[in-house]
Amino acid sequence: MGSTRSAPTRSVSVGSVPTGGSTARKRRAVxxxxxxxxxxxxxxxxxFAGRLGDVQRDQTADYLPAGADSTQVAKLQDKLPGGEITSLxxxxxxxxxxxxxxxxAAAEQLAEITVPPGTEAAKSPAELAAADDPKDFAAVQHGPGVTSKDGATLMYAVSTAAPAKDDDAKKAFVDDVxxxxxxxxxxTVRVGGDGALAVDARGVFGSLDGTLMLATGLVVALLLVLTYRSPVLWLVPLVVVGAGAVCARAAVYGLATWSGITVTSQSAGIMTVxxxxxxxxxxxLLVARYRDELRRNPLPYDAMRAALRGCGPALLASSGTVxxxxxxxxxxxxxxxxxLGPVGAIGVLCALAAMLTLLPAILVLLGRRVFWPLIPAYGSEPRRRRRDLFAAMGSSxxxxxxxxLLTGVVLLGALALGAFHLPGALKQEDSYTTKPESxxxxxxxxxxxxDRSSRPIEVMTPTGQADRTLAAARxxxxxxxxxxxxxxxxxxxxxxxxxxxxxxxxESxxxxxLRAHLTGAHVGGASAQALDLADTNSHDRLIVIPLVLASVLLVLALLLRSLVAPLLLVAAVVAVWGAAMGIGGLVFGPVLGFSGLDPGLPLLTFVFLVxxxxxxxxxxxxxxxxxxxRGAGPREAALxxxxxxxxxxxxxxxxxxxxFAVLASLPLVMFVEMGTIIAVGVLLDxxxxxxxxxxSANLLLARRVWWPGSLSHTPQPAAGPSSALVGGPR
Structure with missing residues (x-):
C-alpha cells in the first residue's frame, strides 16, 4: 500500500523530507x-477582483427575458430623452x-418637489447625482391627486425621466423626494412606485456581496473547526477557498469586460456561495483521503500524490457535473x-483549481504537524469507535x-406533495422580508x-402612429x-x-x-414584466432541465463506466429536489408568511440540487x-x-x-426561499x-449497477476479507 523510500537506511521523522537526490529535490521544489x-x-x-462591482448590472432589463415585449420597452425607454422613466x-x-x-400640507410638499413640464433642462448624470433639490431634475411632473373612497388616503403620481440613466442620480432623486x-x-407620508422599489432593491443588492462573503466565511470557518478539531488545519482550506474566490471574481470581471455577459448582484452573490x-x-474530501494516505506513506509528498490519484477523478467528475x-x-x-451560468461555472472551476493545486502544496509543506493534535503517524491505524454510525446505517x-428503499421512496413522494401548496407568483412589493418604505x-x-392600478402600463409605439395607438389604447x-x-x-x-x-x-x-390590439407597439411596465417573467421561466424550464439531466448523465457515465449507476444517482437527486420543493410549500406560506414564490426558483433550485x-x-x-x-464483492464494496x-x-x-443557508439570512424573499430549498435538499441527500x-438500491442491484461495463458481468478475483468492513452480515 505504501511506497518505498529512495534511501532505506535513512530514518524518516514525522513530516521530514529526504535531502538528497533528484526525487528529494522534486519533492521540495514542486x-x-x-x-x-x-x-x-x-x-x-x-x-481585478475588487473591480467586479464596476461591471455588475442591475438595471430592469438585466433581470428580464432577452426577447420579451417588456424588455423591448425598457430598452427603448432608455434611448428616449432622459432615459428610462422614474415613476414615484x-x-x-x-x-x-x-x-x-x-x-x-400635501400640496405644499408637492410644490417643493415638482416643476411645470419644460421649465428645466435635463442635466448630466453627474450634476443630477449632486442635486440638492428635486427641482434640479428635469421636468419633474405630477398627476392629479386621487383620494380613496374612505377619504383616508391621497395618492399623487410623480415622474421624471432625467435620473434613470444613472443609478446614483436616481437614488439622489428618490432620497430628495x-x-x-x-x-x-x-x-404618514410614504414614497412608493417603481422608481422607489428599484432604488430600495438596489440598496439591498448592493450590500449582498460583502455580507455574503463575510457570513459564508464565518460559517465555513466554524464548521471546519468543528470537523477537524485542530487549531491550525481548519485555517488552510479557508485560506485556499478565499484564494479561489479572489481568482473567480477577477476571472468574472475579465469575462464581463471582454464578452459583455450580464453579471448581476444576484449572480455574483450566488457565485460566492x-x-x-x-x-x-x-x-x-481531499484532506480526508490525504490523512488516510499519510498512514500508508512515510512522506507527505507521496501521500498527497496517492490522495490525488485516489480522489482526483471523483473531484473532477463532481465539478464537471456542476x-x-x-x-x-x-x-x-x-x-x-x-x-449566472458562466459566472457560477467560473467560480466552481476556480475553487477546484485551488483545491487541486494550492491546497496540496500548502499541506505538503506544512507536513504531518498540520493535523496536530491528531497527527496521523506512518503505519498507524485510525482510531475506531465501538459503534461506527455509518457502519450501523449500512448494516440496517x-x-x-x-x-x-420503498420506505424512503414513499417518504420522498409524500414530502413532494407539499409542492402543491407553494404560493403563487411573488409580487414586487412582497420581495422583502423586512419591508422598506416603498x-x-x-x-x-x-x-x-x-380596484385601481397605482402603476402605469408603459407602451412604446412608432411616433408616426402614436395618435392611432393612443386612441386604440383608450x-x-x-x-x-x-x-x-x-x-x-x-x-x-x-x-x-x-x-x-x-x-x-x-390587469393581466x-x-x-393591449398587446393584441396595438399593432406595431410594445407593451411593458412592471406588471407586464411580471407576466413575461412567468412565461419565460416556464419556457426555460422545458429547455434547460432536459439539458442539465443529459449533461450530468454523460459526466457520470464517463466516470463510472455504467448507465445504470448514473440513472440511479440522477433519479435520487431529482426525488430530493421534489421533496425539498414540497417542504418549501409546507413552510413558506404557513410558517414564514411569504405570499409568493419567485418564478425563477424552480429552475435554479433544480440545477443546483441536481x-x-x-x-x-x-x-x-x-x-x-x-x-x-480491489476484489470486494458487491455487498462488501457497497457497505x-x-x-x-x-x-x-x-x-x-x-x-x-x-x-446556502446563509442566503436565508438576507432580507430578500427569493434568497430565503432558494437558501432554504437547497439547504434542505442537500441535507436530505x-x-x-x-x-x-x-x-439499498446498490445492494439490490449488485453487479447490475455497473451495466454495461465490465464490472457488471466479470467477477473479480477474491482478495480475502476486507478489514475495512465494519458491521453488517456478508
Whole structure:
C-alpha cells in the first residue's frame, strides 16, 4: 500500500523530507513552485477582483427575458430623452380620514418637489447625482391627486425621466423626494412606485456581496473547526477557498469586460456561495483521503500524490457535473439566469483549481504537524469507535434493502406533495422580508385602492402612429386612461392606467388585450414584466432541465463506466429536489408568511440540487467502484464505501447546506426561499438518500449497477476479507 523510500537506511521523522537526490529535490521544489505561482496569480487577480462591482448590472432589463415585449420597452425607454422613466407615488394617509390641513400640507410638499413640464433642462448624470433639490431634475411632473373612497388616503403620481440613466442620480432623486415628503402631525407620508422599489432593491443588492462573503466565511470557518478539531488545519482550506474566490471574481470581471455577459448582484452573490460551498467540499474530501494516505506513506509528498490519484477523478467528475449543469443555463432566455451560468461555472472551476493545486502544496509543506493534535503517524491505524454510525446505517440498510428503499421512496413522494401548496407568483412589493418604505407605500395603496392600478402600463409605439395607438389604447376594455408621453428616436411613450389592481388577473387580461390590439407597439411596465417573467421561466424550464439531466448523465457515465449507476444517482437527486420543493410549500406560506414564490426558483433550485447533490453520489459510487476493482464483492464494496466515505460526506453536506443557508439570512424573499430549498435538499441527500436509498438500491442491484461495463458481468478475483468492513452480515 505504501511506497518505498529512495534511501532505506535513512530514518524518516514525522513530516521530514529526504535531502538528497533528484526525487528529494522534486519533492521540495514542486510544492514551493506551486505556492510561488499562486502568489503571482493572486497578486494579479487581486487588482481585478475588487473591480467586479464596476461591471455588475442591475438595471430592469438585466433581470428580464432577452426577447420579451417588456424588455423591448425598457430598452427603448432608455434611448428616449432622459432615459428610462422614474415613476414615484406619494402616498398620504391618516387613519380616520385626511383633514383639510393634511391636504394643504400635501400640496405644499408637492410644490417643493415638482416643476411645470419644460421649465428645466435635463442635466448630466453627474450634476443630477449632486442635486440638492428635486427641482434640479428635469421636468419633474405630477398627476392629479386621487383620494380613496374612505377619504383616508391621497395618492399623487410623480415622474421624471432625467435620473434613470444613472443609478446614483436616481437614488439622489428618490432620497430628495423622501426628504421633503415627510410625516406631519399624525399623517404618514410614504414614497412608493417603481422608481422607489428599484432604488430600495438596489440598496439591498448592493450590500449582498460583502455580507455574503463575510457570513459564508464565518460559517465555513466554524464548521471546519468543528470537523477537524485542530487549531491550525481548519485555517488552510479557508485560506485556499478565499484564494479561489479572489481568482473567480477577477476571472468574472475579465469575462464581463471582454464578452459583455450580464453579471448581476444576484449572480455574483450566488457565485460566492458556490465557491465557498463547493470548494470546502472538495477540500474535505481531499484532506480526508490525504490523512488516510499519510498512514500508508512515510512522506507527505507521496501521500498527497496517492490522495490525488485516489480522489482526483471523483473531484473532477463532481465539478464537471456542476459546471455542465450551470453551462446549460446559457440556453435560458432570462438575462440574469443566462448570465449566472458562466459566472457560477467560473467560480466552481476556480475553487477546484485551488483545491487541486494550492491546497496540496500548502499541506505538503506544512507536513504531518498540520493535523496536530491528531497527527496521523506512518503505519498507524485510525482510531475506531465501538459503534461506527455509518457502519450501523449500512448494516440496517443491508438487512432489509427492499423495505428501506420503498420506505424512503414513499417518504420522498409524500414530502413532494407539499409542492402543491407553494404560493403563487411573488409580487414586487412582497420581495422583502423586512419591508422598506416603498413596499409599505404600495401596501397602503393596495388597501386604499383595491380596484385601481397605482402603476402605469408603459407602451412604446412608432411616433408616426402614436395618435392611432393612443386612441386604440383608450378603447381597450379595462383601460381607465391613456396619456401621451415622451418622444425620441422614432418612438413615443404612452402611459396607460388600468382599472384593475396591479398584478391582478384583471390587469393581466388588460395587458393581453393591449398587446393584441396595438399593432406595431410594445407593451411593458412592471406588471407586464411580471407576466413575461412567468412565461419565460416556464419556457426555460422545458429547455434547460432536459439539458442539465443529459449533461450530468454523460459526466457520470464517463466516470463510472455504467448507465445504470448514473440513472440511479440522477433519479435520487431529482426525488430530493421534489421533496425539498414540497417542504418549501409546507413552510413558506404557513410558517414564514411569504405570499409568493419567485418564478425563477424552480429552475435554479433544480440545477443546483441536481448538479451539487449528485456530488455525494459520485463520492460514494466512485469509492464503491474502487472497492469492487480491489476484489470486494458487491455487498462488501457497497457497505465499505458507505462506511469509509460517510463521515467526510456528512461533513461536506453539512458545510454545503450551511453555506446556502446563509442566503436565508438576507432580507430578500427569493434568497430565503432558494437558501432554504437547497439547504434542505442537500441535507436530505446527505443523510437519507445517499446513506439509505442509494446504498439499498446498490445492494439490490449488485453487479447490475455497473451495466454495461465490465464490472457488471466479470467477477473479480477474491482478495480475502476486507478489514475495512465494519458491521453488517456478508
Amino acid at each position: 510544492p514551493w513552485g506551486v505556492l510561488a505561482l499562486w502568489v503571482i496569480v493572486l497578486a494579479v487577480a487581486g487588482s 407615488v406619494l402616498v398620504y394617509h391618516r387613519d380616520g380620514g385626511l383633514t383639510a390641513a393634511d391636504r394643504n 423622501r426628504a421633503r415628503a415627510a410625516d406631519t402631525d399624525g399623517m 458556490l465557491v465557498f460551498g463547493a470548494g470546502t467540499d472538495y477540500a474535505l 459546471v455542465a449543469g450551470l453551462v446549460c443555463l446559457l440556453a435560458a432566455d432570462l438575462n440574469n439566469i443566462r448570465g 440498510a443491508g438487512k432489509r434493502p427492499t423495505a428501506v 413596499t409599505l407605500a404600495m401596501g397602503t395603496l393596495a388597501t386604499a385602492f383595491p 378603447s381597450v376594455e379595462g383601460v381607465a386612461s391613456a396619456e401621451r408621453g415622451r418622444s425620441g428616436g422614432g418612438w413615443t411613450e404612452i402611459a396607460v392606467t388600468a382599472k384593475a389592481a396591479p398584478e391582478s388577473a384583471d 387580461a388588460t395587458i393581453g388585450r 448538479a451539487l447533490g449528485v456530488d455525494y453520489g459520485i463520492f460514494l459510487m466512485h469509492r464503491t467502484r474502487e472497492e469492487t476493482l 465499505t464505501a458507505l462506511r469509509t466515505t460517510g463521515g467526510v460526506i456528512a461533513s461536506a453536506g453539512t458545510v454545503l447546506a450551511a453555506t 446527505t443523510f437519507l438518500v445517499r446513506t439509505y436509498l442509494v446504498t
